Each structure stands twice: as C-alpha cells, then as structure tokens.
Amino acid sequence: MxxxxxxxxxxxxxxxxxxxxxxxxxxxxxxxxxxxxxxxxxxxxxxxxxxxxxFILEERLEDLLDLFNAQIKALKYRGRFSYHYPMKVNQNKEVVMPLVSEGANLETGSANELWLVKRLWEQATFNPKIKILCNGPKTDKYIRLIDELQHRGLSVMPIIEGPNEVGVFGQSRYDIGVRLDIPPQVTVDSRWDKQVDRFGFSESELLHLGRMRNLKILHYHVGSQIEKQADILQPLRYALKVFTKLKKINPTLDTIDIGGGMPIPYDRKVGYSVANLAGQMLRMMKKFADRNGIPHPNLTVEWGRYIVxxxxxxxxxxxxxxxxxxxxxxxxxxxxxxxxxxxxxxxxxxxxxxxxxxxxxxxxxxxxxxxxxxxxxxxxxxxxxxxxxxxxxxxxxxxxxxxxxxxxxxxxxxxxxxxxxxxxxxxxxxxxxxxxxxxxxxxxxxxxxxxxxxx
Ligand SMILES: Cc1ncc(COP(=O)(O)O)c(C=O)c1O
Known part of the structure; x- marks a missing residue:
C-alpha cells in the first residue's frame, strides 16, 4: 500500500x-x-x-491573487479584485506579517485589532497605501482610533453595521462601507446562525438610509466554511440587486465585499475549486452589471480560514x-x-x-x-x-x-x-x-x- x-x-x-x-x-x-x-x-x-x-500562507495568497487577476483579464472584467485578511482568524504576528508582505490588505473586527495596525504603521512596517476595513460594532474607543488614523492619512474605512454608526460615519469626508444582512432564505449551508442574525441592515432599511457622502462598499458576510458553491453565488446574486438599487441613491458606490466563507477540506472531501468559483462570480457580476448599465463593481473577499x-x-x-x-x-x-x-x-x-x-x-x-x-x-x-x-x-x-x-x-x-x-x-x-x-x-x-x- x-x-x-x-x-x-x-x-x-x-x-x-x-x-x-x-x-x-x-x-x-x-x-x-x-x-x-x-x-x-x-x-x-x-x-x-x-x-x-x-511559506504556505504566502503561496496560498499569491495563488489567490494571481488566479483572480488572471480571470479578470481573461473575462475583460473592468473592476478590480482586492484581498483583505480578517485579523480575527489569527492575529499572531507570524501570520499577519507574511500576508501583508504578499499584498494583503487588512480587515479588523475590534478596536484592539486596529490598535495593532496603528502600532505597525507607526513603526513604518506597512506600505502606507495598505487599506484597512473596520467591521464589528464600533465602541467609542474604536471610533476614536478610526478617526485618528484617517486624519493621519491611513486608508481606514469603517463598515457601518447599525443605526448609531450611520450618525457617526454617514456624512464623513472619508470613504465608508455599509453592511447588508442577507435574508436567511437566500443562504443555505454555512456556519452561521441565520435565524438570529443581527449584523447589518436589511435591503429595505438600507434603501431608507438616504444618501451617504462617500459610500463605496456594500459588504455582507454569510458565514464560515461554506461547503456548497451555490451558497456563495446565491448571496452574491442577491447583493448585486441591492447594489444596483443602492447605487442609484449613492453613485459613489463601486465595490462589493463578500466577506469570508471559502472552505477548507478538513474532512478530505473535495467541494469546489476556488478557480471555478472565481470564474463564476466574475461572470455573474459582469453579466449583471452590463444588463443593468452600471460599471463592473470591484470585488473584495475576506477569506480567512481558506488562506490560514x-x-x-x-x-x-x-x-x-x-x-x-x-x-x-x-x-x-x-x-x-x-x-x-x-x-x-x-x-x-x-x-x-x-x-x-x-x-x-x-x-x-x-x-x-x-x-x-x-x-x-x-x-x-x-x-x-x-x-x-x-x-x-x-x-x-x-x-x-x-x-x-x-x-x-x-x-x-x-x-x-x-x-x-x-x-x-x-x-x-x-x-x-x-x-x-x-x-x-x-x-x-x-x-x-x-x-x-x-x-
Ligand atoms: C466579517 C467577517 N469577514 C471575514 C470572516 C472570515 O471568515 P472565514 O474565515 O470563514 O473566511 C469573518 C468570520 O467570522 C467575518 O465575520
């Protein structure tokens, strides 16, 4: 044997x-x-x-970036692809630093994670062009840190998760994003409690928020370890519809951030390939945007488990x-x-x-x-x-x-x-x-x- x-x-x-x-x-x-x-x-x-x-981290991220960029070229897709590493998945320095060196941007979920970013930035360890997305509920400390770093020139983009945050960031002179709560009937199998999902806004709530000054990103996250490809594609289809409606109110909107979810074959069963998924996502986005007469949206992923x-x-x-x-x-x-x-x-x-x-x-x-x-x-x-x-x-x-x-x-x-x-x-x-x-x-x-x- x-x-x-x-x-x-x-x-x-x-x-x-x-x-x-x-x-x-x-x-x-x-x-x-x-x-x-x-x-x-x-x-x-x-x-x-x-x-x-x-080296495994580095290879995995490099492969992912190459794969998306090659598909973008092959499909003549006019939006850009970007990767944000969600720090919550593993905040250890030996994990974050190699990913940043391979070109990862970062996603933070708390004031303390953003504080780590601040420290590394002050030590001039980061390329100052690195982009940071801030998810998670914004405590006063988190808001103050976002504000401080924005004023000091780092690209820090809060993703608005709730009504209070609309008041804080809605008319900011810096770029912002907003989180969409995908309804339970749209997603099927993922590690996420959909019945009591409390993250972000429903479609109708979002469309009633009115115009925000610099809204760039529509973000959602439907869960971790999504084992069926359809469970990634269906929420994307739904988000594209919301994106189009929201863009009419907020013409600055140009990016869809699909959050995390790409799975790992822990159980040694092969699910679907990332190459196939990337092609399907980009083709869907292109077709949808062309049909609705909007520019191809930029695509951001926050796949943590898959890389790490x-x-x-x-x-x-x-x-x-x-x-x-x-x-x-x-x-x-x-x-x-x-x-x-x-x-x-x-x-x-x-x-x-x-x-x-x-x-x-x-x-x-x-x-x-x-x-x-x-x-x-x-x-x-x-x-x-x-x-x-x-x-x-x-x-x-x-x-x-x-x-x-x-x-x-x-x-x-x-x-x-x-x-x-x-x-x-x-x-x-x-x-x-x-x-x-x-x-x-x-x-x-x-x-x-x-x-x-x-x-
Ligand atoms: C907002 C957000 N983005 C990204 C992730 C990373 O998910 P995964 O490791 O499944 O890719 C999570 C995980 O909970 C999350 O909450």
Whole structure:
C-alpha cells in the first residue's frame, strides 16, 4: 500500500502537497528543497507543539491573487479584485506579517485589532497605501482610533453595521462601507446562525438610509466554511440587486465585499475549486452589471480560514492508552494537551480534523482510537471523522519510543479562541521558515499561567 496516499499526503486538493513521508516513516514538510521532520521537531521542542509555516500562507495568497487577476483579464472584467485578511482568524504576528508582505490588505473586527495596525504603521512596517476595513460594532474607543488614523492619512474605512454608526460615519469626508444582512432564505449551508442574525441592515432599511457622502462598499458576510458553491453565488446574486438599487441613491458606490466563507477540506472531501468559483462570480457580476448599465463593481473577499488554516499543524504526544469496552473505537489515547483549550472548535462546533501519526507512517498495525484531552472534562475528546481516528497500535507502558499525533489545518481560529481549562499550559509555538526554526511562544510555566489568574 502507498502510505503517502493512504494518509492523503502530497495532494493539492487537500492542501497536503507540502507533506511527505521519509524512508523511516517520519512525517515531513517540504519548503522547496528545505525540509522539516515533524517527529524531530516534537522531540526537540516538546509537545504540545504548534508549527507555523509562513511559506504556505504566502503561496496560498499569491495563488489567490494571481488566479483572480488572471480571470479578470481573461473575462475583460473592468473592476478590480482586492484581498483583505480578517485579523480575527489569527492575529499572531507570524501570520499577519507574511500576508501583508504578499499584498494583503487588512480587515479588523475590534478596536484592539486596529490598535495593532496603528502600532505597525507607526513603526513604518506597512506600505502606507495598505487599506484597512473596520467591521464589528464600533465602541467609542474604536471610533476614536478610526478617526485618528484617517486624519493621519491611513486608508481606514469603517463598515457601518447599525443605526448609531450611520450618525457617526454617514456624512464623513472619508470613504465608508455599509453592511447588508442577507435574508436567511437566500443562504443555505454555512456556519452561521441565520435565524438570529443581527449584523447589518436589511435591503429595505438600507434603501431608507438616504444618501451617504462617500459610500463605496456594500459588504455582507454569510458565514464560515461554506461547503456548497451555490451558497456563495446565491448571496452574491442577491447583493448585486441591492447594489444596483443602492447605487442609484449613492453613485459613489463601486465595490462589493463578500466577506469570508471559502472552505477548507478538513474532512478530505473535495467541494469546489476556488478557480471555478472565481470564474463564476466574475461572470455573474459582469453579466449583471452590463444588463443593468452600471460599471463592473470591484470585488473584495475576506477569506480567512481558506488562506490560514493549512499553514499550521498541532502535535501532541500520546501519554496513555486504555481499552474501550464498547464503542466504534478500540482504544482511548490520552494526549498531553487539550482539545477544549488548544483546538477549541473540536468542542464548540464539532470540527473534524485531518489527523495522522507524526512517525511510524509505514506501520501496518493500526487501531481505531478515540483521543482524550488532558483536562478533567468528558467533553475534552476527539472521536474522528468516521467515529474513530486510525493510528498505529501502541502501548506507552511497554515501549520507550513515544507516539506523536499531528493535527493538520490548525491555523485558523484555534489560537484566538484558546483557553486555560484546568490551568493547562498552551502549546509551545515554533515558526519554520527558510530552513530555520524560530521559537514564537515558549511553553508557559506554571508561574506564567498562574499570573493570568491573579496568582
Ligand atoms: C466579517 C467577517 N469577514 C471575514 C470572516 C472570515 O471568515 P472565514 O474565515 O470563514 O473566511 C469573518 C468570520 O467570522 C467575518 O465575520
């Protein structure tokens, strides 16, 4: 059996083209002719361990920008494409900076995220032409920061989310956007509670807001991990109709920002390709604009998960195993970290992961397992994509060689959501780039974690 195929490595459609297996059965990541042996890194830096690969981020963004720009040219589309990285997905510097260097603009969701932008801008780390979109409810602090940065010359565009913000920004001399609430019947399958959606304005509310001085962007966001292409295209069709009506009142309007949502094949099922989606979106926008006699709108996306998730892996060590008397798996493997702390979406939204051993990938003796986190909670577990996780059969009490497990695609949302249930330390984090390893976050000591709780 081909072990590389068995573990679904080296496959572009699953974003594992960078992963390989060496002769010993160790899991490798290749960056050009540099390679990183994940077992070796786990042994050297200890577990739990997060490994970030900035080159994966850079390649993914570069591919996305090239793809949209090529389609724009091929279709003779006259609007522009721009990418805004939503910082909420992962605010770590080692993620934000490589994306900015590849040409990403930014999207912030809070005053604190915008404060980070301010700091980097003051340090002259950013090209002053970078564009910032500000989503999220605008607290006084957020409004003051937007105002300050606009006055100082940075392109900061608030997206109006509610009536109070119309009063604050509606007649601003700087560019603004407004958020459309897409009605539930238009979208189908996404991670978003549509029944109680409270973001933005309905179509009729928007059309009654009257003229705003510098309205440029119509923005909406219908959810994350949208697994059917139609669920991206249908809201766009709806938004185009609203855009056309709104443009009659606000002739300055020239951009549609579709928010986030492009999915990751966590469950190793191929949904749709980004190339196909880009073509369909642009063709729809062109046809619609030509038919309605308006200029082709610029298109902005805020796809976070799609760019960031594959650029990080999380590695745990199996510290114990127990028999399962009755169940879809045979053994519990207890790991030295916590799903509820380090991969919180496992618990929050029953996230599925691509899990594989970090070494022994050639092993033919596999066993169906459930993985248990180290906290006291019975919810702290991962039971796999098919009610089990297939891993090498292993008994830590009878072998000196440790078993490590690697979770792929852990780069999006898990770090910002992380917590300290049972006062467990967060995983250490390293950055692998150009053949070098940099420690981005040391393992927290008991003293450091205690301090967070006032000790
Ligand atoms: C306004 C907005 N834009 C972008 C995103 C990023 O979404 P995703 O990571 O699914 O692309 C989110 C996520 O919640 C969001 O709320």
């Amino acid at each position: 081909n072990r590389k195929r068995f573990w679904k490595l080296g496959m572009r459609e699953f974003n594992t083209q960078y992963f390989d297996v060496d002769k010993k059965g160790d899991l490798l990541v290749r960056e050009g002719n540099n390679q990183y042996n994940l077992r070796y890194l786990a042994e050297k830096f200890g577990t739990p361990l997060e490994v970030v690969f900035p 998730a594959p650029a990080q892996v999380t590695i745990y060590k199996v510290i114990d195993s127990k028999a399962i008397a009755k169940g879809t798996a045979k053994k519990w493997y207890v790991i030295d970290g916590s799903f509820m702390n380090d991969l919180l979406d496992t618990w929050a939204i029953h996230q599925k992961w691509h899990v594989l051993p970090t070494a022994h990938l050639e092993s033919k003796k596999l066993v169906k397992t459930w993985l248990a986190g180290s906290s006291c909670d019975s919810d702290d577990k991962y039971t796999g994509q098919n009610s089990y996780v297939l891993l090498p059969d292993f008994d830590p009490s009878s072998t000196a060689e440790p078993l490590y497990v690697t979770f792929l695609d852990s780069g999006a949302y898990q770090d910002p959501l992380a917590s300290h249930h049972c006062l467990l330390s967060s995983p250490a984090k390293i950055i692998a780039e150009n053949g070098h390893i940099i420690v981005a976050r040391k393992r927290e000591t008991a003293e450091e974690v205690g301090k967070l709780f006032g000790w």
